[in-house]
Amino acid sequence: MIRSLLTVLGPGHAAPLRRMIGVMGLAAVLQGAAFALLVPVLRALLGPTPGDAWPWLAVFAVVAVAQAVAAYLAQLAGYRAGSSMSRGLHHRLGDQIASLPLGWFTGDRVGKLGQLTSGGVINVMQVPAHLLRPLIDAVVTPAAVVLLMYVFDWRLALAATLAVPVLYLVYQWSGRLIQRTDHGRDLVIAEAGGRVVEFAQTQPVLRAFGRTVEGYRLLDEALVAQRDAGRRMITTGVWGMIGFGLVVQATFTALLVLGVSFALGGSLGVPELLALLVLAARFVEPLAMAADLGGAIRLGRNALSRMIELLETPLLPQPTAPRKPGDTTIELVEVSFGYDSRPVLEQVSLRVPPRSMTALVGPSGSGKTTVTRLIARFFDVDSGSVRVGGVDVREIAGDELMSLVSLVFQDVYLFEGTIEENIRVGRPGATGEQVRAAARLARVEEIVARLPGGWQARTGEGGVTLSGGERQRISIARAILKDAPIVLLDEATAALDPENESAVQDALTALTADRTLLVIAHRLQTVVAADQIVVLDGGRIAQSGTHEELMARGGRYAEFWAERNRAHGWRLLPTR
Numbered sequence: 001m002i003r004s005l006l007t008v009l010g011p012g013h014a015a016p017l018r019r020m021i022g023v024m025g026l027a028a029v030l031q032g033a034a035f036a037l038l039v040p041v042l043r044a045l046l047g048p049t050p051g052d053a054w055p056w057l058a059v060f061a062v063v064a065v066a067q068a069v070a071a072y073l074a075q076l077a078g079y080r081a082g083s084s085m086s087r088g089l090h091h092r093l094g095d096q097i098a099s100l101p102l103g104w105f106t107g108d109r110v111g112k113l114g115q116l117t118s119g120g121v122i123n124v125m126q127v128p129a130h131l132l133r134p135l136i137d138a139v140v141t142p143a144a145v146v147l148l149m150y151v152f153d154w155r156l157a158l159a160a161t162l163a164v165p166v167l168y169l170v171y172q173w174s175g176r177l178i179q180r181t182d183h184g185r186d187l188v189i190a191e192a193g194g195r196v197v198e199f200a201q202t203q204p205v206l207r208a209f210g211r212t213v214e215g216y217r218l219l220d221e222a223l224v225a226q227r228d229a230g231r232r233m234i235t236t237g238v239w240g241m242i243g244f245g246l247v248v249q250a251t252f253t254a255l256l257v258l259g260v261s262f263a264l265g266g267s268l269g270v271p272e273l274l275a276l277l278v279l280a281a282r283f284v285e286p287l288a289m290a291a292d293l294g295g296a297i298r299l300g301r302n303a304l305s306r307m308i309e310l311l312e313t314p315l316l317p318q319p320t321a322p323r324k325p326g327d328t329t330i331e332l333v334e335v336s337f338g339y340d341s342r343p344v345l346e347q348v349s350l351r352v353p354p355r356s357m358t359a360l361v362g363p364s365g366s367g368k369t370t371v372t373r374l375i376a377r378f379f380d381v382d383s384g385s386v387r388v389g390g391v392d393v394r395e396i397a398g399d400e401l402m403s404l405v406s407l408v409f410q411d412v413y414l415f416e417g418t419i420e421e422n423i424r425v426g427r428p429g430a431t432g433e434q435v436r437a438a439a440r441l442a443r444v445e446e447i448v449a450r451l452p453g454g455w456q457a458r459t460g461e462g463g464v465t466l467s468g469g470e471r472q473r474i475s476i477a478r479a480i481l482k483d484a485p486i487v488l489l490d491e492a493t494a495a496l497d498p499e500n501e502s503a504v505q506d507a508l509t510a511l512t513a514d515r516t517l518l519v520i521a522h523r524l525q526t527v528v529a530a531d532q533i534v535v536l537d538g539g540r541i542a543q544s545g546t547h548e549e550l551m552a553r554g555g556r557y558a559e560f561w562a563e564r565n566r567a568h569g570w571r572l573l574p575t576r
């Protein structure tokens with residue numbers, strides 16, 4: 001666990017952590033010594049000359065004070081380490097998140113990242129402040145107590161020593177048992193949670209199909225699985241929880257029986273027996289406390305291993321001598337790429353000349369979005385190259401590439417804040433007038449006008465609800481404000497109402513004037529207006545040319561549009 005902590009925190013934290021562990025170890029040894037001193041104190045007190053206890057009591061007092069000071073320092077060091085660790089962890093995780101390839105940020109990963117940077121960091125912070133000390137106590141104090149027991153009665157000390165491997169094995173066994181049942185239970189709880197949300201979201205569909213009475217099979221199954229896992233936790237996991245405690249108590253009982261039999265046999269005086277029993281009780285106490293911490297230790301350890309996984313995620317290599325692109329030409333040269341072993345793009349070559357528009361069309365899953373992601377370097381290609389202005393994107397500095405490209409995707413993320421703040425993301429230094437001008441061009445002003453609170457209305461989580469078309473207009477306003485010479489655009493597929501349709505069209509016209517454009521096109525108007533159409537099919541380029549050329553040539557494009565015309569004929573007519 002300490003090694004994992006140091007991996008996550010970096011070498012700078014090694015020395016303070018070692019010092020802290022040293023102080024905690026010292027406090028634990030002194031605690032063991034204070035316990036052991038009870039033996040001579042009690043022996044003298046219960047013996048023929050109780051006055052002999054005074055010198056021992058004085059030594060006991062000195063050790064107890066030293067122990068209290070060491071424990072105080074250890075606790076203080078634990079809290080300090082905890083808070084400096086939380087800062088260190090946030091910085092290290094933050095640096096890593098800022099450097100991760102954009103393609104890493106998929107929905108489920110982002111959700112888990114949220115949990116890790118909030119709950120996960122707290123679980124790890126607890127390690128030095130609340131977990132390390134009891135753990136060190138659980139190992140060092142009993143060890144010190146047993147060693148000192150040898151001074152007073154080697155037979156009981158030997159019995160306690162023999163109990164150690166048994167206790168260790170049972171501790172490991174119960175930990176594994178709880179972990180197994182916990183893990184299974186966590187999985188089914190997460191599954192059931194997801195199903196409940198799904199059940200709520202699918203209410204309109206379920207009701208429309210009259211499925212409310214018999215319920216929703218998947219949710220029922222998930223809830224049954226959750227109940228069964230709960231039962232298993234009670235029947236199996238509970239042995240793990242109480243198993244170690246039982247063995248600790250059994251060890252104490254065995255030492256008690258042994259001590260009493262020695263006393264009855266006359267080989268151990270009653271005062272020594274009492275003192276040794278106090279010692280035996282002290283021997284088991286830290287162990288029992290450590291057993292209670294099992295859950296928190298597992299949480300800390302799990303959070304640590306997820307952090308290590310995140311920190312070890314490979315980053316895209318940055319160029320050592322970055323080159324500047326000559327112009328805004330986009331080129332893909334024999335590009336092959338797959339997210340995993342399955343190829344998604346194969347030998348794709350295309351060229352978008354500066355200030356021209358290329359429309360990418362093709363069936364769902366043919367790799368259109370992937371092409372745009374490779375241009376913005378969300379990922380690196382497996383073979384071939386992606387070039388901007390004649391320079392491979394791997395040789396362009398990340399900031400430089402991002403400053404050249406505006407991305408307008410369908411899933412627009414709105415931050416918690418006003419609409420103005422949301423547009424300003426496009427260029428943080430823009431003046432209020434520039435933001436308003438971009439908003440006017442993207443016809444966002446009309447949205448603002450109807451919102452209660454106008455420009456001050458808050459969007460994002462818990463804020464005003466905007467339609468898909470309205471969100472896309474805000475995202476286009478961001479891109480207009482950013483004023484990058486290359487625009488990668490994924491047109492909205494959702495059917496827009498006529499007002500939004502014409503507003504989005506105006507916004508796009510304002511955005512795309514005089515820029516190099518690659519559009520994942522869903523509307524006939526866009527495709528017809530394109531200087532070049534590239535048809536992707538199954539990750540390969542099937543055809544390319546202008547609308548007229550491709551229609552005249554027949555083949556994949558002509559078939560594709562005939563299909564779309566049949567399916568959505570009403571949408572394929574030019575809107576104006």
Ligand SMILES: Nc1ncnc2c1ncn2[C@@H]1O[C@H](COP(=O)(O)OP(=O)(O)OP(=O)(O)O)[C@@H](O)[C@H]1O
Pocket residue numbers: 106339340344362363364365366367368369370371
């Ligand atoms: N992050 C990802 N991880 C793994 N596979 C992915 C990922 N994104 C896309 N894919 C897969 O890659 C293939 C191409 O996807 P892509 O999104 O590029 O297609 P598309 O033509 O844009 O489709 P659509 O028109 O439906 O958006 C699909 O089979 C998809 O399942």
